[in-house]
Amino acid sequence: MKNKIIIILGALFLMCHLGMGQDLLINQGHRSENGLWCFPLLSDTTQYLYLPADAALVMEDSLPKFSFMRYILEKPSTEASSSALSQADGGGILHFLVQYDTPKGMIQQAEEELRETYENEDIKIRGPVVFKKARYTVISSIVNEDNVRTNRYLTSGEAPVLEGSKIALAFEMDPIKSKLLMESLKMTTSDISVAFELTFEGISDHFEASMEVDWNEVKNSQSFGGKANVYVVSAEVEAGFEKLRKNNNIRLDIRGSNTKMEALIQVVYDKLLTLMFEPVIKDDVPKEDNSNSEDFITDAVTGLFETDGALGSGNILGFGLSAHYKQKDINFQGTGTMDFTGRFPSERNHFLTFNLGNLYQEYGQDSLIFRDVPMWDPAFQQRAVYVGIDGSLEREFEDMIEGVTVWIKKQHANDDITLKDVFVNKDKFSESEGRIPIIYLNHGDTDLDQWMNYEYKTIWNFTGGAKFTTAYKPDASSMINLYTPFKRKAIELEGDLDELTQADIKVTKVKIEYDFFGETQSHDVKIRQGDALDEKSFEITLPNDQDEINYTITWFKKDGSRMEKQGTDQYGLIFIDDLPE
Amino acid sequence: MKNIIILTIISLCLVISVGQSNAQDELTILIPTPKDSLEVRLFKGETLPSGAIPYNYLPLHLRLSERDEYHEFSFFSYSGDNGEIKGSILHFLLVWGLDNEQRSYINQFLTKEVDSLAFLNRSIANCISDDHLISITSDNELGEMLGNSLNSQSGIAYQEGTKSAMSFKLNAETTLRMQQELEQPEAIKNIWLTVNMECSTPKGEIIQIELKDNLYHIFNPIIISKNH
Numbered sequence: 001m002k003n004k005i006i007i008i009l010g011a012l013f014l015m016c017h018l019g020m021g022q023d024l025l026i027n028q029g030h031r032s033e034n035g036l037w038c039f040p041l042l043s044d045t046t047q048y049l050y051l052p053a054d055a056a057l058v059m060e061d062s063l064p065k066f067s068f069m070r071y072i073l074e075k076p077s078t079e080a081s082s083s084a085l086s087q088a089d090g091g092g093i094l095h096f097l098v099q100y101d102t103p104k105g106m107i108q109q110a111e112e113e114l115r116e117t118y119e120n121e122d123i124k125i126r127g128p129v130v131f132k133k134a135r136y137t138v139i140s141s142i143v144n145e146d147n148v149r150t151n152r153y154l155t156s157g158e159a160p161v162l163e164g165s166k167i168a169l170a171f172e173m174d175p176i177k178s179k180l181l182m183e184s185l186k187m188t189t190s191d192i193s194v195a196f197e198l199t200f201e202g203i204s205d206h207f208e209a210s211m212e213v214d215w216n217e218v219k220n221s222q223s224f225g226g227k228a229n230v231y232v233v234s235a236e237v238e239a240g241f242e243k244l245r246k247n248n249n250i251r252l253d254i255r256g257s258n259t260k261m262e263a264l265i266q267v268v269y270d271k272l273l274t275l276m277f278e279p280v281i282k283d284d285v286p287k288e289d290n291s292n293s294e295d296f297i298t299d300a301v302t303g304l305f306e307t308d309g310a311l312g313s314g315n316i317l318g319f320g321l322s323a324h325y326k327q328k329d330i331n332f333q334g335t336g337t338m339d340f341t342g343r344f345p346s347e348r349n350h351f352l353t354f355n356l357g358n359l360y361q362e363y364g365q366d367s368l369i370f371r372d373v374p375m376w377d378p379a380f381q382q383r384a385v386y387v388g389i390d391g392s393l394e395r396e397f398e399d400m401i402e403g404v405t406v407w408i409k410k411q412h413a414n415d416d417i418t419l420k421d422v423f424v425n426k427d428k429f430s431e432s433e434g435r436i437p438i439i440y441l442n443h444g445d446t447d448l449d450q451w452m453n454y455e456y457k458t459i460w461n462f463t464g465g466a467k468f469t470t471a472y473k474p475d476a477s478s479m480i481n482l483y484t485p486f487k488r489k490a491i492e493l494e495g496d497l498d499e500l501t502q503a504d505i506k507v508t509k510v511k512i513e514y515d516f517f518g519e520t521q522s523h524d525v526k527i528r529q530g531d532a533l534d535e536k537s538f539e540i541t542l543p544n545d546q547d548e549i550n551y552t553i554t555w556f557k558k559d560g561s562r563m564e565k566q567g568t569d570q571y572g573l574i575f576i577d578d579l580p581e
Numbered sequence: 582m583k584n585i586i587i588l589t590i591i592s593l594c595l596v597i598s599v600g601q602s603n604a605q606d607e608l609t610i611l612i613p614t615p616k617d618s619l620e621v622r623l624f625k626g627e628t629l630p631s632g633a634i635p636y637n638y639l640p641l642h643l644r645l646s647e648r649d650e651y652h653e654f655s656f657f658s659y660s661g662d663n664g665e666i667k668g669s670i671l672h673f674l675l676v677w678g679l680d681n682e683q684r685s686y687i688n689q690f691l692t693k694e695v696d697s698l699a700f701l702n703r704s705i706a707n708c709i710s711d712d713h714l715i716s717i718t719s720d721n722e723l724g725e726m727l728g729n730s731l732n733s734q735s736g737i738a739y740q741e742g743t744k745s746a747m748s749f750k751l752n753a754e755t756t757l758r759m760q761q762e763l764e765q766p767e768a769i770k771n772i773w774l775t776v777n778m779e780c781s782t783p784k785g786e787i788i789q790i791e792l793k794d795n796l797y798h799i800f801n802p803i804i805i806s807k808n809h
Contacts, residue, residue: 031703035742051740119630141670141732141750155733180659184670189648189655191672193746195735197713204707207785254785349713351738353746355653355674 024049024129026202026346030117032110036102037350038125042203042343046122048114049129052163053106055196055352058097063368065097065166066359068185070178070372090375092178094143094171098136100196100352101163102128131198132347134159136167139193139353142181143171159196169194182370186360195353204344209254211268211340215332217249218276237277237325241269267340275332277325378442378451383410385454387422387436388481389429396484397426400541405459406438406480409472413451414444424482452476460485460517468517468543484544486516491538491549491569493527495577500555501529507556508576512538514549527576555579606783608636610690612683621679621687624783626702635702636691638679640778643792645799646676646744652802653744656763658756669756671730671749675715675774675799677792678704678741708739708780708790715745716775723762724772726755737776737792763804769796 023042030038030048038048058065073089111125138144138155159167173181184191221244244250252268363369387406397403403425410418418440428436445451455472462468468485491512500508511524525536540549547570555563565580606625611618619642626635645652653674660666679687684701691699713736717728730749737745751759762769776792797804 027707029703029706029740031741037740117629117631117633137733137735139672139733139735139746139748141672141748144733144748180670183657183659184655184672187655187657188651189653189672189674191655191670191748193672193674193735193748195746197736348709349736349738350740351713351736351743351745353674353735353744355648355672355746357648 024200024202025205026348027205030110030114032106032113034106034109036106036110038110038114039129039202041126046120046124048111048123048125049127050102050107050110050125051129051200051350052100052198052352053102055098055100055194055354057356058099058166063366064359064363066356066363066369067093067095068181068370069093070182072372072374090175090178092173092175092181094173094181095168096356097166097168098194099160099164099166100198128163129198129200129350131161131200131350133199134161135197136169137195137197138169138171139195140191142177142184142191143173159198161198182360185356186358186364188358190356190358193353193355195351198350198352199347200350201345201347204346206343207254207341209252209268209340211271211338212251212253213272213332213336213338214249215330215334215336217247218244219330219332221249237273238269241272268338271338273325275328276330277327280324280326378446378448380442382439382441383451383454384437384439384478385456386479387424387438388479389424390481390483393482393484394429397429400463400486401484402461402463404461404482406456406482407459407472408438408440408454408456408480410440410454412443412445413447416443418443456480458482458485462517464519466517466519486541486543489540489542489547490572491540491551492573493525493533493536494573494575495533497527497529497531497533497577499577500579503555503579504558505555505579506558509554509556510536510574510576511552511554512540512549512574513551514540514542515546516541517543533576605695608695610687612686619683621683623687623691623701624705626783632698634696634699636687636695636699637702637705638687639780639788640677640704640708640739640741640790640792642679642683643675643677643774643776643794643799644680645802646674654800654803656759658760666753666756668753669751669759671751671759672746673800674744674746675737676742676744677737677776704739704741705780705782706739708778710737710739710776710778713737714776715747716777717772718775719768719772721768721771723755723758723768726758727751727772730755739778763800766797766800766804769800772796774799 024039025042025045026039028040030040032038034053036053037051039051041047041049070092071090107125111123114123114125115121135156136159140155144155155171181191221240241250245252250268250272252265360370385408393401403423405421405423407419407421412418420438420440422436422438424432424436440454442451453474453476455474457470457472459470460468470485493510495508506528508527509524510527511522513520513522515521521540523538523540525538527533527536542549548568549570550566550568551574553565553567553574553576557563563580565578567574608623610621610623612621613619621641622639623636624638626637628634645654647653655673656669656671658666658669679701687701691701715734715737717724717731719725719728727749730751732748732750734747735745737743758768773793773795778790778792780788780790782788
């Protein structure tokens, strides 16, 4: 008895395909003498689409849309060196635009060739293949990061699916890579290639196939246990089908050219699977059945893939490895035939790769393409003036001085005025490690010598409330050193105390007065017979520009009368025995 | 395929095998090379309205690509301040397929020996590759070092004539070894570049294609020009 099972799959395949909107006959490509690949359409075989043939840098006004700029930065020296030459810092910026397209002449040539070859004047190349997806990849050891082997498409991304669209690529690199790239771009084949991976869809050629199944052999096949209700995993099913096909229990007769064999076998096996097995949930497999064991599944699948296993070729035709099935009780007997007809949707990748080549040879002297740029630009410069503090002043922070404010005034070339201040006290001085900066920028100061000039003043706050403000002083140095604005001075007293005793002087009082930054300071001392004069001197603090003090000496006599004398001194010596006449 | 009989033609240094009858479905031609021969398997396509008979060939002949008469290959080393080599960059582009000379050779053979209307059309279109990548294999240390130096590569297409690029960043040791190899090739004879494809013949037969050649052959044009 012969069961004839007609399965019309063609309509299904075609419907799948029509949804794609581009019915390329993917196996009927024609390669023209100029290298252009053209594919006819199923809906009208006189209409062709072509695969873009060229990828390159975008050109505009005879210049490539490419630039490689190296920039040089001053780098502060970190090590003492006896060499006058040192390595500057910097890097490079590479930017270029790429596209893929096809020269019109090439298309015309291919069209003429197609008409001639197929003797049909109606043949027309309608346009480019529309890609399903597109990616670009930059192949370069210099531009790419190191050790990207595990991810070979590191520098890659989505690309346009229509030819003629441009994509821009930009890379920043360190000085060494910049140098390497510059040297590489002087070579015929530089270390930058760009590849487009373009995926397109089409349909296979028409095929017709018949599958003849010897159901008696299939039912009794030990591949599936030789009986119904046997539980198996999908890898076993596929291996069983392969075995049956090898033993001619399943015979496949394909009619049609360039059939995608693998896909067809998958369709056939899918159909057999539906006829012979029903899927089951793993948990429904009886416990006593060995196939429910994870180990069993692992062993079964592993065995199939061993060199001499049923799937030793490595083919997996679409089955999941460990899906579970239960064999049906097959009622078919004798030989059955199933017919298949149709076309398969199919996907292909088209690659366009090009190398940037020796751009330096042609454009190396063109500053629009290659340029080295020193990054020094006055507009981006800033002047730092540091405030330094003398050691003697540091000590005074604990005693005489509460703090000092330093003001900088910079009159710029564009008439702007920068006015900045910094307050320094004991704490701030400690935190700054002795370098307190005041920064001003460049405001149109094209004369850099002039830009260096500034004025500064200081405002001192002393303990006790005295304040001292200096006038603005012009300067051009990078450091404003602050010194104590006052000095210590000793005022010694001299005289013959015996002589004072003989003159009935009981006590001598010396009072000194002086100005200390606007505050009058006064001190006095009394001297009696027997005192040591060297212990009666004054220790005073005077502004640096001041030496004179005023003094008043009052002599008190034993009879209660007194005498007084006033004077000024700038030498630090007051005679107390010079009585008024 | 029942009627295929291999015909061997020996002329000077040329060995060709082909079916005896004209316009066979499949035939194999051996193209002589300086030291070996290149086997080309051809499959007949649909006869054109003009009566011309196209033949399509299985992918073969992985080689350096050319542009403006230069092979697309570069290898440059760089050194530090003291002149000591620090590393190098190796970059080259590959294509596969018959070159113009080989195409011309086969066309002459087809018209003369097969059918006056037979011509070489293109490579078989029905080929696929899983990852489109070129693999490096070897039985020596340099091959392993080179494999570890691969930085990036593009895929290779099933269409003949399309290019693929590979870029390697070599360390100092590998650089010195490669420099030596380009002068006196030895180890690179056992370093292989391979692309695997699966092609379907017009009759639906699946053929596993291994586009494979060693670096000595692939770099040969460079080695020759370097040493002469």
